[in-house]
Amino acid sequence: MARRIRTIARYILLTAIGAVMVGPFLWMVSTSMMDQQDIFRVPPQWIPRQIHLKNYRAIMEVLPLGTLLLNSFTIAICATIGQLCSCSLAAYAFARMKFRGNTVLYFVLLATMMIPAQVTMIPVFLIMKFLGLIDTLYALIVPAFFGGAFGTFLLRQFYATIPTDLEDAARMDGCGKFRILWSIVLPLSKPALATLALFTFMTYWNDLLGPVIYLSSVENATLTMGLANLQSGVMVTRYDLLMAGSVLSVLPILLLLIIGQRWFVKGIATTGLKE
Amino acid sequence: MMRPTRTFRVLEPYLYLLPTLIGLALFSAGAVAVSFLMSFTHWDIITTPEWIWLENYITLWQSDLFWEVVWNTVYFILLAVPLSVVASLALALAANTTLKGIVFFRTAYFLPVVSSMIAVALVWSWIYNPEYGLLNYLLDLFFGIRGPAWLDSTSWALPAMVIVTVWKGLGYSMVIFLAGLQNIPQDLYHAATIDGAGVWKKFRHITLPMLSPTTFFVIVITLINSFQVFEQTYVLTKGGPANSTLTMSYYIYQNAFQFFQMGKAAALSYVLFAAIFVVTLIQFRIQKRWVFYG
Numbered sequence: 001m002a003r004r005i006r007t008i009a010r011y012i013l014l015t016a017i018g019a020v021m022v023g024p025f026l027w028m029v030s031t032s033m034m035d036q037q038d039i040f041r042v043p044p045q046w047i048p049r050q051i052h053l054k055n056y057r058a059i060m061e062v063l064p065l066g067t068l069l070l071n072s073f074t075i076a077i078c079a080t081i082g083q084l085c086s087c088s089l090a091a092y093a094f095a096r097m098k099f100r101g102n103t104v105l106y107f108v109l110l111a112t113m114m115i116p117a118q119v120t121m122i123p124v125f126l127i128m129k130f131l132g133l134i135d136t137l138y139a140l141i142v143p144a145f146f147g148g149a150f151g152t153f154l155l156r157q158f159y160a161t162i163p164t165d166l167e168d169a170a171r172m173d174g175c176g177k178f179r180i181l182w183s184i185v186l187p188l189s190k191p192a193l194a195t196l197a198l199f200t201f202m203t204y205w206n207d208l209l210g211p212v213i214y215l216s217s218v219e220n221a222t223l224t225m226g227l228a229n230l231q232s233g234v235m236v237t238r239y240d241l242l243m244a245g246s247v248l249s250v251l252p253i254l255l256l257l258i259i260g261q262r263w264f265v266k267g268i269a270t271t272g273l274k275e
Numbered sequence: 276m277m278r279p280t281r282t283f284r285v286l287e288p289y290l291y292l293l294p295t296l297i298g299l300a301l302f303s304a305g306a307v308a309v310s311f312l313m314s315f316t317h318w319d320i321i322t323t324p325e326w327i328w329l330e331n332y333i334t335l336w337q338s339d340l341f342w343e344v345v346w347n348t349v350y351f352i353l354l355a356v357p358l359s360v361v362a363s364l365a366l367a368l369a370a371n372t373t374l375k376g377i378v379f380f381r382t383a384y385f386l387p388v389v390s391s392m393i394a395v396a397l398v399w400s401w402i403y404n405p406e407y408g409l410l411n412y413l414l415d416l417f418f419g420i421r422g423p424a425w426l427d428s429t430s431w432a433l434p435a436m437v438i439v440t441v442w443k444g445l446g447y448s449m450v451i452f453l454a455g456l457q458n459i460p461q462d463l464y465h466a467a468t469i470d471g472a473g474v475w476k477k478f479r480h481i482t483l484p485m486l487s488p489t490t491f492f493v494i495v496i497t498l499i500n501s502f503q504v505f506e507q508t509y510v511l512t513k514g515g516p517a518n519s520t521l522t523m524s525y526y527i528y529q530n531a532f533q534f535f536q537m538g539k540a541a542a543l544s545y546v547l548f549a550a551i552f553v554v555t556l557i558q559f560r561i562q563k564r565w566v567f568y569g
Contacts, residue, residue, distance in 0.1 A: 007374065010369070010372060010374060011374070013369055014369060014370065014374075014377075014380045015380075017366060017369060017380075017384065018380055018383050018384070020442075021383055021384045021386065021387060021442075021445070021446070022383050022386060024387075024395070024398045024399065024402060024442075025386060025390075025398070027398060027401075027402065027409060028394070028397075028398040031398075031401065039407065040406075040407050041407070042406075042407065042412070043412055043416075044407065044408075044409055044412050085294075086294040086295060086298070087295075089291040089292070089294065089295075090291060090292050090294070090295040092291055093288045093289075093291035093292050097287070097288040097291070098288075099285075099288035099289065102288075105292070108299070108304075109295065109299065112299070112303045112304075114499065114551060114552065114555060115303060115307060115548065116499075116502065116503050116524070116544065116547050116548055116551060117503065117524075118503065118523075118524050118527045118528070118543075118544040118547055118548075119306070119307055119310050119541075119544040119545065119547070119548045120302060120303065120306035120307060120310065121531070121544075122309075122310060122313065122531050122537055122540060122541055122544070123305065123306035123307075123309035123310050123313070124301075124302055124306050125531075126309070127301060127302075127306075143298065143302055145294060146294045146295065146297050146298025146301070146302060147294050147295030147298045147299070148298070152295065177287060202389050205391070206389075206390070206391035206392065206393075208391070208392065208393055208506045208509065208510075209505055209506065209509075209528070212509070212532075213532060224391055224393045227393050227394070227397065228393055228509065228510060231397060231400075231510065232513075239401045239404075242397050242401070243397070243398065243401065245394075245397075246393075246394035246397045246398055247394075249390075249391050249393065249394045250390045250391070250394050253389045253390060253391070254386065254389075254390075256389070257382065257385065257386065257389050258382070261378065261381075261382045261385070264385065264389070264450075265381070265385075265450050268447060268450040268451055268454075269450060269451065269453075269454035
């Protein structure tokens with residue numbers, strides 16, 4: 001009996017925390033379906049008196065939603081490909097190859113995690129300006145192809161847990177290093193690659209600072225930028241529209257979270273324990 | 276089959292590392308060096324930079340706004356870090372169970388982490404609305420308190436940003452704490468139960484010390500992130516009202532990309548870098564006194 005009560009109490013606690021963590025999202029969805037008059041009511045309406053989808057239609061008129069979504073997707077997907085390629089190569093060298101400076105270089109790479117983005121953002125902006133990439137999606141995509149501390153660390157840690165027997169056997173058969181990486185190590189590393197892909201996609205999809213610095217014209221804007229501009233513009237009190245836009249920005253990520261919950265958790269747990 | 280030459284075998288690792296090395300040279304090390312040099316110049320991005328030695332740093336030292344920004348950043352950190360660490364640990368303890376459906380709850384707690392800061396900040400700006408927002412309505416309903424104007428108030432805007440930031444990051448630290456909790460050997464608890472230790476004693480003498488490496492990691496990460504709060508400011512307040520939420524990283528962004536004072540912005544970014552470096556170093560120094568590596 002006491003055990004039963006404790007279980008129920010735990011569920012109540014978990015649900016209460018859940019209300020705080022998810023409540024704002026439900027409120028977001030609810031507001032996005034409200035009529036403009038229903039928003040400014042005291043007491044607030046929890047559930048729209050009538051479900052309206054017109055805010056979603058209206059937001060397509062104020063924002064070039066198709067373009068914004070396409071740009072956000074392009075950046076996030078290309079950056080994910082870039083990180084997967086560059087990090088998996090570097091991590092393989094760090095995990096499996098002997099060369100001068102292996103440890104030092106790895107340490108230097110990890111130390112870059114401490115550099116605040118604000119220090120590098122002006123020089124990187126100048127590099128992009130020099131390359132003529134300002135106000136193009138490339139400005140955000142290109143750096144992703146040049147490695148990263150988090151991704152390399154994550155994959156190196158994972159490679160280190162793979163037994164080398166298979167690779168040794170392959171080497172005996174005259175397999176080159178790249179062949180081994182491509183047909184043995186990478187297929188075995190799918191969970192770690194999935195984690196990295198999820199994190200990279202999420203980071204670039206949600207990024208605001210990067211787009212705000214590099215992109216200026218409407219045809220290159222991202223969804224996060226569109227929302228920020230909408231809010232700082234004339235729409236500051238149009239919560240119905242702002243919430244509809246927010247729902248659209250959270251939706252793809254929510255899908256990813258539901259599909260990839262396991263890998264998100266694994267990725268974070270790895271970085272936390274192996275420091 | 277052609278045997279790989281000796282030169283190739285020596286160079287091969289660097290081939291795999293080539294993208295990373297270029298990235299490191301250009302976007303990290305190179306950028307850090309250029310930023311450092313830039314901090315000694317006056318430069319509006321169009322005309323030729325002018326070398327002015329330490330003038331940027333001296334001007335900053337003498338400016339009241341700079342110290343206000345420093346204070347705001349420190350105040351933000353002092354509120355956000357303890358709150359975030361304690362709350363995420365509590366969350367992890369609550370979620371550290373094998374009850375049915377626990378994965379569902381954990382996923383739900385993780386939702387703010389994966390959502391964009393812009394979407395999160397927008398919904399909170401609506402929740403904070405003084406007249407029609409949810410928060411003041413609930414404060415009135417449950418406690419009979421007339422809530423403040425939150426984002427429009429010079430004393431409440433910063434705490435309001437802290438709440439959003441902490442709330443958004445809770446799920447992340449929770450997952451790290453959960454991994455740490457699950458690494459504690461269960462025998463310790465069994466032994467303590469046999470010795471008649473209660474829940475609090477077990478928490479105080481087993482969980483906390485065994486978890487201290489994890490706690491250390493969470494504190495370091497949360498601190499580094501708190502130094503760099505940007506998007507919340509950009510969406511919620513733009514540094515206002517009356518500069519009360521103007522923190523370092525937003526101030527750097529303003530100087531660089533709104534006022535085009537690249538030299539000043541670079542100097543500021545070095546102040547931020549130095550602060551993060553020193554604080555992290557101090558943390559690693561004092562960890563020996565309280566972190567227990569079993």
